[in-house]
Amino acid sequence: MFDALKLGAKIECDTFDPLRRSLKASYYGFKDGKTAWIELSQASGLALLNDSEKNPLLTSTYGTGLQINHALENGFTTIILGIGGSATHDLGTGIFEALGGKLLDHTKNSLHAKGEHLARCTELDFKNLNTKLLNTTTIVACDVTNTLLGKTGAAYTYAPQKGASPAVVAQLEEGATHFAKLVQQKRNKDLTQIKGGGAAGGTAAGMFGLFDSTLKPGFDLLSDLTALEERVREADLLITGEGKTDNQSQYGKVPFKLAELAKKYHKPLLLFAGSVSATPEILTRAGITAAYAIKTETMTLDYAKTHAYSLLKDAVLKNLKNHI
Incomplete structure:
Protein backbone atom coordinates (compact mmCIF):
# COMPACT_ATOMS: atom_id res chain seq x y z
CA MET A 1 0.00 0.00 0.00
CA PHE A 2 1.22 3.52 -0.80
CA ASP A 3 2.85 5.09 2.25
CA ALA A 4 3.28 8.85 1.90
CA LEU A 5 5.61 9.02 4.87
CA LYS A 6 8.23 7.06 2.94
CA LEU A 7 8.40 9.88 0.41
CA GLY A 8 8.82 12.74 2.88
CA ALA A 9 6.99 14.58 5.64
CA LYS A 10 4.56 17.41 6.32
CA ILE A 11 6.02 20.81 7.19
CA GLU A 12 3.93 23.32 9.14
CA CYS A 13 4.28 27.08 8.86
CA ASP A 14 2.53 30.28 9.90
CA THR A 15 0.44 31.81 7.15
CA PHE A 16 -2.96 33.43 6.43
CA ASP A 17 -6.35 32.23 5.23
CA PRO A 18 -8.13 33.66 2.14
CA LEU A 19 -9.23 36.72 4.15
CA ARG A 20 -5.73 37.23 5.58
CA ARG A 21 -6.42 35.89 9.03
CA SER A 22 -3.59 34.05 10.77
CA LEU A 23 -3.50 30.27 10.70
CA LYS A 24 -1.03 27.41 10.58
CA ALA A 25 -0.97 25.26 7.47
CA SER A 26 1.14 22.42 6.17
CA TYR A 27 2.84 21.50 2.94
CA TYR A 28 4.72 18.36 1.96
CA GLY A 29 8.48 18.18 1.67
CA PHE A 30 9.84 15.19 -0.20
CA LYS A 31 12.80 13.40 1.31
CA ASP A 32 15.15 14.63 -1.42
CA GLY A 33 15.04 17.99 0.37
CA LYS A 34 14.56 19.75 -2.96
CA THR A 35 10.91 19.19 -3.90
CA ALA A 36 7.89 20.55 -2.04
CA TRP A 37 4.21 19.95 -2.80
CA ILE A 38 1.98 22.80 -1.65
CA GLU A 39 -1.80 22.50 -1.76
CA LEU A 40 -3.45 25.85 -2.37
CA SER A 41 -6.50 24.74 -0.37
CA GLN A 42 -4.45 24.60 2.85
CA ALA A 43 -4.23 28.40 3.10
CA SER A 44 -6.47 29.68 0.30
CA GLY A 45 -9.23 27.08 0.31
CA LEU A 46 -12.99 27.48 0.27
CA ALA A 47 -13.32 25.12 3.23
CA LEU A 48 -11.58 27.72 5.43
CA LEU A 49 -14.55 30.10 5.10
CA ASN A 50 -18.12 29.94 6.31
CA ASP A 51 -20.88 30.63 3.81
CA SER A 52 -21.26 34.31 4.73
CA GLU A 53 -17.54 34.90 4.10
CA LYS A 54 -17.40 33.47 0.59
CA ASN A 55 -16.72 36.29 -1.85
CA PRO A 56 -14.07 35.93 -4.58
CA LEU A 57 -13.84 39.70 -4.87
CA LEU A 58 -12.26 39.78 -1.42
CA THR A 59 -10.30 36.55 -1.10
CA SER A 60 -6.62 36.13 -1.88
CA THR A 61 -3.93 33.50 -2.49
CA TYR A 62 -1.55 35.50 -0.27
CA GLY A 63 -1.38 32.72 2.34
CA THR A 64 -0.33 30.19 -0.28
CA GLY A 65 2.40 32.59 -1.34
CA LEU A 66 3.68 32.65 2.24
CA GLN A 67 3.87 28.86 2.18
CA ILE A 68 5.85 28.97 -1.05
CA ASN A 69 8.16 31.55 0.50
CA HIS A 70 8.66 29.30 3.53
CA ALA A 71 9.60 26.42 1.25
CA LEU A 72 12.06 28.60 -0.67
CA GLU A 73 13.71 29.78 2.54
CA ASN A 74 14.07 26.16 3.64
CA GLY A 75 16.02 25.18 0.57
CA PHE A 76 13.38 23.66 -1.71
CA THR A 77 14.14 24.37 -5.34
CA THR A 78 11.19 22.64 -7.02
CA ILE A 79 7.75 23.79 -5.96
CA ILE A 80 4.70 21.83 -7.09
CA LEU A 81 1.50 23.75 -6.46
CA GLY A 82 -1.74 21.77 -6.27
CA ILE A 83 -4.61 24.14 -6.93
CA GLY A 84 -7.86 22.37 -6.05
CA GLY A 85 -10.52 23.78 -3.73
CA SER A 86 -9.67 27.46 -3.93
CA ALA A 87 -11.78 30.28 -2.49
CA THR A 88 -10.11 32.83 -4.74
CA HIS A 89 -10.21 34.59 -8.08
CA ASP A 90 -7.09 36.75 -7.91
CA LEU A 91 -5.12 35.08 -10.75
CA GLY A 92 -2.39 34.17 -8.27
CA THR A 93 -1.58 37.82 -7.54
CA GLY A 94 -1.73 37.07 -3.82
CA ILE A 95 1.14 34.63 -4.31
CA PHE A 96 3.01 37.31 -6.25
CA GLU A 97 2.50 39.81 -3.42
CA ALA A 98 3.56 37.36 -0.70
CA LEU A 99 6.79 36.65 -2.59
CA GLY A 100 7.70 40.33 -2.72
CA GLY A 101 5.98 41.52 -5.88
CA LYS A 102 3.77 44.60 -5.94
CA LEU A 103 0.57 45.46 -7.76
CA LEU A 104 0.39 49.21 -8.44
CA ASP A 105 -2.53 51.40 -9.44
CA HIS A 106 -2.37 54.40 -11.76
CA THR A 107 -1.03 56.59 -8.92
CA LYS A 108 1.75 54.06 -8.16
CA ASN A 109 0.12 53.07 -4.87
CA SER A 110 0.28 49.42 -3.83
CA LEU A 111 -2.85 47.31 -4.03
CA HIS A 112 -3.58 44.30 -1.87
CA ALA A 113 -4.04 41.33 -4.19
CA LYS A 114 -7.67 40.19 -4.45
CA GLY A 115 -10.29 39.77 -7.12
CA GLU A 116 -11.76 43.25 -6.93
CA HIS A 117 -8.36 44.88 -7.48
CA LEU A 118 -7.45 43.13 -10.74
CA ALA A 119 -9.11 45.84 -12.81
CA ARG A 120 -7.31 48.61 -10.89
CA CYS A 121 -3.81 47.25 -11.41
CA THR A 122 -1.81 49.17 -14.01
CA GLU A 123 1.76 48.16 -13.14
CA LEU A 124 3.65 45.10 -11.90
CA ASP A 125 6.71 45.61 -9.71
CA PHE A 126 9.13 42.64 -9.63
CA LYS A 127 12.06 44.46 -7.97
CA ASN A 128 11.69 42.90 -4.50
CA LEU A 129 10.59 39.44 -5.61
CA ASN A 130 12.32 36.66 -3.67
CA THR A 131 15.58 36.10 -5.54
CA LYS A 132 15.51 32.38 -4.76
CA LEU A 133 12.84 32.11 -7.44
CA LEU A 134 15.59 32.60 -10.03
CA ASN A 135 16.90 29.12 -9.25
CA THR A 136 13.54 27.49 -8.57
CA THR A 137 11.29 25.43 -10.82
CA THR A 138 7.59 26.00 -10.20
CA ILE A 139 5.05 23.51 -11.48
CA VAL A 140 1.29 23.94 -11.26
CA ALA A 141 -0.51 20.63 -10.79
CA CYS A 142 -3.58 21.42 -12.85
CA ASP A 143 -6.21 18.85 -13.79
CA VAL A 144 -8.96 21.01 -15.25
CA THR A 145 -8.80 22.19 -18.84
CA ASN A 146 -10.76 25.45 -18.64
CA THR A 147 -9.10 28.53 -20.08
CA LEU A 148 -9.05 31.80 -18.13
CA LEU A 149 -11.84 33.72 -19.86
CA GLY A 150 -15.22 33.09 -21.44
CA LYS A 151 -18.31 31.08 -20.59
CA THR A 152 -16.25 28.00 -19.66
CA GLY A 153 -13.53 30.09 -18.02
CA ALA A 154 -12.65 30.74 -14.40
CA ALA A 155 -15.31 33.29 -13.49
CA TYR A 156 -18.36 31.79 -15.17
CA THR A 157 -17.55 28.17 -14.34
CA TYR A 158 -16.12 28.32 -10.83
CA ALA A 159 -16.82 31.70 -9.18
CA PRO A 160 -20.50 30.91 -8.39
CA GLN A 161 -19.28 28.00 -6.22
CA LYS A 162 -17.19 30.54 -4.31
CA GLY A 163 -20.09 32.84 -3.48
CA ALA A 164 -20.21 35.04 -6.58
CA SER A 165 -23.50 36.49 -7.80
CA PRO A 166 -24.01 36.99 -11.55
CA ALA A 167 -22.95 40.63 -11.15
CA VAL A 168 -19.79 39.60 -9.31
CA VAL A 169 -19.02 36.99 -11.97
CA ALA A 170 -19.17 39.72 -14.62
CA GLN A 171 -16.91 41.95 -12.51
CA LEU A 172 -14.37 39.16 -12.06
CA GLU A 173 -14.39 38.42 -15.79
CA GLU A 174 -13.75 42.09 -16.51
CA GLY A 175 -10.91 42.22 -13.99
CA ALA A 176 -9.28 39.06 -15.33
CA THR A 177 -9.54 40.39 -18.90
CA HIS A 178 -7.82 43.61 -17.86
CA PHE A 179 -5.09 41.84 -15.92
CA ALA A 180 -4.41 39.41 -18.76
CA LYS A 181 -3.87 42.38 -21.10
CA LEU A 182 -1.49 43.92 -18.56
CA VAL A 183 0.60 40.75 -18.33
CA GLN A 184 0.62 40.51 -22.11
CA GLN A 185 2.01 44.05 -22.32
CA LYS A 186 4.55 43.75 -19.50
CA ARG A 187 5.64 40.11 -19.79
CA ASN A 188 4.67 39.11 -23.33
CA LYS A 189 2.70 36.21 -21.85
CA ASP A 190 -0.75 35.35 -23.18
CA LEU A 191 -2.81 34.14 -20.22
CA THR A 192 -5.96 33.61 -22.24
CA GLN A 193 -4.96 30.62 -24.37
CA ILE A 194 -3.41 28.34 -21.75
CA LYS A 195 -5.26 25.07 -21.34
CA GLY A 196 -6.08 24.89 -17.64
CA GLY A 197 -5.35 28.58 -17.06
CA GLY A 198 -8.78 29.09 -15.50
CA ALA A 199 -8.06 26.70 -12.63
CA ALA A 200 -8.32 28.03 -9.06
CA GLY A 201 -9.64 31.43 -10.04
CA GLY A 202 -6.97 31.91 -12.68
CA THR A 203 -4.09 30.97 -10.37
CA ALA A 204 -2.75 28.61 -13.04
CA ALA A 205 -2.70 31.40 -15.63
CA GLY A 206 -1.17 33.84 -13.17
CA MET A 207 1.60 31.44 -12.17
CA PHE A 208 2.43 30.99 -15.85
CA GLY A 209 2.44 34.70 -16.53
CA LEU A 210 4.15 35.96 -13.39
CA PHE A 211 6.58 33.12 -12.60
CA ASP A 212 7.01 31.24 -15.89
CA SER A 213 5.51 28.19 -14.20
CA THR A 214 4.82 24.99 -16.10
CA LEU A 215 1.32 23.50 -15.98
CA LYS A 216 1.19 19.72 -15.67
CA PRO A 217 -1.73 17.40 -14.90
CA GLY A 218 -1.72 16.92 -11.14
CA PHE A 219 -3.37 13.57 -11.59
CA ASP A 220 -0.45 12.40 -13.70
CA LEU A 221 2.10 13.67 -11.18
CA LEU A 222 0.45 11.81 -8.31
CA SER A 223 -0.28 8.80 -10.46
CA ASP A 224 3.42 8.40 -11.19
CA LEU A 225 4.33 8.76 -7.52
CA THR A 226 1.85 6.09 -6.43
CA ALA A 227 2.10 3.70 -9.41
Missing part, protein backbone atom coordinates in the same frame (compact mmCIF):
# COMPACT_ATOMS: atom_id res chain seq x y z
CA LEU A 228 -1.65 4.22 -9.74
CA GLU A 229 -2.17 2.66 -13.16
CA GLU A 230 -0.63 -0.61 -12.00
CA ARG A 231 -2.88 -0.59 -8.93
CA VAL A 232 -5.95 0.02 -11.09
CA ARG A 233 -4.96 -2.85 -13.39
CA GLU A 234 -4.78 -5.20 -10.40
CA ALA A 235 -7.96 -3.96 -8.71
CA ASP A 236 -11.40 -5.57 -8.77
CA LEU A 237 -13.34 -2.42 -7.90
CA LEU A 238 -12.49 1.30 -7.75
CA ILE A 239 -14.06 3.81 -5.35
CA THR A 240 -13.55 7.56 -5.66
CA GLY A 241 -15.24 10.79 -4.64
CA GLU A 242 -15.32 14.57 -4.45
CA GLY A 243 -17.30 17.27 -2.69
CA LYS A 244 -19.65 18.07 -5.56
CA THR A 245 -19.94 16.24 -8.87
CA ASP A 246 -21.60 18.38 -11.51
CA ASN A 247 -21.20 18.73 -15.26
CA GLN A 248 -18.02 20.81 -14.91
CA SER A 249 -16.32 17.91 -13.09
CA GLN A 250 -15.72 16.33 -16.48
CA TYR A 251 -13.11 19.03 -17.21
CA GLY A 252 -10.25 17.08 -15.64
CA LYS A 253 -11.38 16.52 -12.05
CA VAL A 254 -9.81 13.51 -10.32
CA PRO A 255 -12.84 11.15 -10.41
CA PHE A 256 -13.13 11.57 -14.17
CA LYS A 257 -9.39 11.09 -14.66
CA LEU A 258 -9.58 7.91 -12.61
CA ALA A 259 -12.54 6.86 -14.73
CA GLU A 260 -10.28 6.96 -17.80
CA LEU A 261 -8.11 4.27 -16.21
CA ALA A 262 -11.20 2.34 -15.13
CA LYS A 263 -12.40 2.25 -18.74
CA LYS A 264 -8.97 1.28 -20.00
CA TYR A 265 -8.84 -1.80 -17.78
CA HIS A 266 -12.60 -2.51 -17.76
CA LYS A 267 -12.95 -1.95 -14.00
CA PRO A 268 -16.16 -0.86 -12.24
CA LEU A 269 -15.86 2.59 -10.63
CA LEU A 270 -18.15 3.90 -7.89
CA LEU A 271 -18.29 7.60 -7.12
CA PHE A 272 -19.45 9.00 -3.76
CA ALA A 273 -19.88 12.75 -3.47
CA GLY A 274 -21.58 15.30 -1.26
CA SER A 275 -23.94 15.99 -4.11
CA VAL A 276 -24.27 14.61 -7.65
CA SER A 277 -25.87 16.72 -10.37
CA ALA A 278 -23.86 15.60 -13.39
CA THR A 279 -26.12 14.04 -15.98
CA PRO A 280 -26.24 10.22 -16.23
CA GLU A 281 -25.00 10.49 -19.82
CA ILE A 282 -21.83 12.35 -18.75
CA LEU A 283 -21.15 9.90 -15.92
CA THR A 284 -21.65 6.83 -18.09
CA ARG A 285 -19.64 8.16 -20.98
CA ALA A 286 -16.76 8.92 -18.60
CA GLY A 287 -16.66 5.35 -17.31
CA ILE A 288 -18.32 5.87 -13.93
CA THR A 289 -20.41 2.80 -13.11
CA ALA A 290 -22.57 4.49 -10.48
CA ALA A 291 -22.58 7.77 -8.55
CA TYR A 292 -24.11 8.30 -5.11
CA ALA A 293 -24.80 11.49 -3.19
CA ILE A 294 -24.24 11.26 0.57
CA LYS A 295 -26.28 14.41 1.26
CA THR A 296 -30.05 14.21 0.84
CA GLU A 297 -32.11 17.11 -0.48
CA THR A 298 -33.69 17.73 2.93
CA MET A 299 -30.38 17.61 4.84
CA THR A 300 -28.74 20.90 5.77
CA LEU A 301 -25.21 21.55 4.57
CA ASP A 302 -24.00 22.10 8.13
CA TYR A 303 -25.35 18.71 9.17
CA ALA A 304 -23.74 17.05 6.15
CA LYS A 305 -20.36 18.61 6.95
CA THR A 306 -20.54 17.67 10.62
CA HIS A 307 -21.57 14.08 9.90
CA ALA A 308 -19.58 13.58 6.69
CA TYR A 309 -17.68 10.53 7.95
CA SER A 310 -20.75 8.58 9.08
CA LEU A 311 -22.76 9.63 6.02
CA LEU A 312 -20.02 8.46 3.68
CA LYS A 313 -19.59 5.20 5.59
CA ASP A 314 -23.32 4.48 5.49
CA ALA A 315 -23.56 5.31 1.78
CA VAL A 316 -20.67 3.01 0.90
CA LEU A 317 -21.98 0.12 2.97
CA LYS A 318 -25.49 0.53 1.61
CA ASN A 319 -24.51 0.63 -2.06
CA LEU A 320 -21.36 -1.43 -2.24
CA LYS A 321 -23.26 -4.71 -1.95
CA ASN A 322 -24.86 -4.03 -5.33
CA HIS A 323 -21.46 -4.17 -7.01
CA ILE A 324 -19.65 -7.09 -5.37
